[in-house]
Amino acid sequence: MLEDMRLFATVVENTSLNRAAERLNVTQPALSRRIARLERELGVDLFRRIGKRLELTAAGQLTYEFALELRRFHGEYLQRLNAFKSEEAQLATIGASLTTLQTTLPGLITAMTEKHPNLEIKAVTGKSHEIATLVKERKVDFGIVASSVDDDPAITSVPLFDDSLMLVLPRTHYILERTHLEVADLNGLPMILFAPGTWYRTMTDELFRQYGLKPDVRMEIDSFEAIVRLLSACRAGTLLPKSYLRPQLLEDNELYVVRIKELELAKRTTSLIHGNPGWLPASTRYLIEETIGFFARSAHQARD
Known part of the structure; x- marks a missing residue:
């Protein structure tokens, strides 16, 4: 045809x-x-x-x-x-928040580089408003942030997926002896939290204020990996983004995820942001479409 x-x-x-x-x-x-x-x-x-x-x-x-x-x-x-047939390596610069860098970017980068072996990806980290500025100044090709930028006509926001917080505990934690846990059970619970200054920690603190909770905060660390490794040793729990929790991670660290309704209802939308499509190179527009497609397929697989 x-x-x-x-x-x-x-x-x-x-x-x-x-x-x-x-x-x-x-x-x-x-x-x-x-x-x-x-x-x-x-x-x-x-x-x-x-x-x-x-x-x-x-x-x-x-x-x-x-x-x-x-x-x-x-x-x-x-x-x-x-754009992907050249023998020279193609470079894509993606802006991402620190939590996005740890939760969302690894799977995307792996999928992209497997599909396009000549593609090199550079990540620039910052807070959401800083990534938005980098997008407008064309210092990154596009950004992935745990928010949307709807109030700036120079930026287009494309929702990728909704994320929520999950309670994660060592499998041997005493509180798991209970048959049912509620959000009130976080009060006084020994916890390791992510360091302040990110959407994820802000969301955590808002939940604590909303339900009048005062957990026993033992540590504040800016690395999800470090938090996960310390949970068993400290006999503590944590709140982690659902997007970070994968079966192998839980298996390797002997962790258990507890579903709590109030946590699941508190959602944050992760979005892809980019500038005016008119000045985006064809290769960048293609990568943006590939990224949107990657998360659409991931969401579909999660539903299945």
């Missing part, structure tokens, strides 16, 4: 089968047969033949407009594809 549409558009633009055949370097009878076959497949007449001149029917005009769109989309696709 794509090739037939290309031939059809060439005939329209040359208003003659003979001229179109010369341009396409095919014989006029062969081109005529291809157009006749296309008309049979579509079930409509595309041309009215007035002497040697061809005139589009209404159906032909509609088909020509579609052929132009198809040509444009095909050209953009090839342009984006060519």
Whole structure:
């Protein structure tokens, strides 16, 4: 169909089968047969033949407009594809918050580099508003932040997924002897928390204030990995983003996730932010679409 549409558009633009055949370097009878076959497949007449001149029917005009769109989309696709055919390594610079860097970026980078071996990814960290500034100043290709930027017309926000906090405990923790845990059980619970200054810690503190909770905070650390490794030794619990918790991580560290309704209801949307598409290179637009597709597939797999 794509090739037939290309031939059809060439005939329209040359208003003659003979001229179109010369341009396409095919014989006029062969081109005529291809157009006749296309008309049979579509079930409509595309041309009215007035002497040697061809005139589009209404159906032909509609088909020509579609052929132009198809040509444009095909050209953009090839342009984006060519960005990954170069033997030289392609560089993508992604802005991400510290928590996003630890929770969201590793899986994305692994998937991207497996699909595009020549792609090099550089990550720049900062707070959400700092990443937004880097996007506007074109110092990063795009950003992934645990928020949306809807109040700035220079930035486009694309929601990727919703994240919530989960209570994580060592499997041997005494509190797991209870058959049911509620948010009130966090009061006085020994906990290791992420260091202040991120959306994740802000969300945690807001939950504590909302429910009047005062956990026994033993440590504040800016590394999820360090928190996870210290839980058993400190006999403490923690609140971690759902996006960070993977079965192998829990298995390796002998941890258990407790579902608490109030925690699951407190959600934060992680978004991809980018600048004006008009000044984005084709390779960057392609990476943005790939990133959106990656998280869409991940969400679908999680539902299944």
